[in-house]
Amino acid sequence: xGIVADxxxxxxxxxxxxxxxxxxxxxxxxxxxxxxxxxxxxxxxYTIADKRGAVIVKKTLGHGITVDDSVIQITVSGNxxxxxxTHRHSLVxxxxxxxxxxxxxxxxLFISPLAI
Numbered sequence: 001x002g003i004v005a006d007x008x009x010x011x012x013x014x015x016x017x018x019x020x021x022x023x024x025x026x027x028x029x030x031x032x033x034x035x036x037x038x039x040x041x042x043x044x045x046y047t048i049a050d051k052r053g054a055v056i057v058k059k060t061l062g063h064g065i066t067v068d069d070s071v072i073q074i075t076v077s078g079n080x081x082x083x084x085x086t087h088r089h090s091l092v093x094x095x096x097x098x099x100x101x102x103x104x105x106x107x108x109l110f111i112s113p114l115a116i
Contacts (some may be wrong), residue, residue: 014107018084019115026091028104035070043094047088048109050076056083072104081088084113 016022028036034083044065048057057080059065066073074091090106 013088015110015112016081018081019078019079019110020114022074022076022077022081026072026074026094026104027070028072038070038072040069040096040099041093042096043092044072045092045100046089046090048076048081048089050085050087051084056087057081081111084111086110 003073012052025089027036030036044061044067046057046059046065049055057076059074061067064075066075072091087109088106091104093101093104095101
């Protein structure tokens with residue numbers, strides 16, 4: 001069981017349930033609001049960090065991040081979402097030289113405790 005979110009940079013924070021798989025879909029648009037050519041990027045990195053900035057989940061292209069056409073899919077297993085509380089999650093793209101670009105999104109993520 002998991003939660004699927006259609007996530008774009010225009011959305012604010014996101015709430016998720018602890019120990020539940022999370023799948024995010026993100027579109028990346030160019031300056032003309034058209035789907036970006038994702039082949040121009042050398043890499044992608046998704047992270048979930050705690051309040052202190054310590055990374056608790058990290059996904060990279062081919063390891064939790066896949067691309068289908070112009071849509072990025074990020075998959076995090078429920079086993080990786082062990083810590084409840086307030087976090088930040090972000091998606092960063094890397095240019096052809098491997099330099100990090102501004103985040104596609106960098107917003108709050110609240111992981112609520114699993115009700116038993």
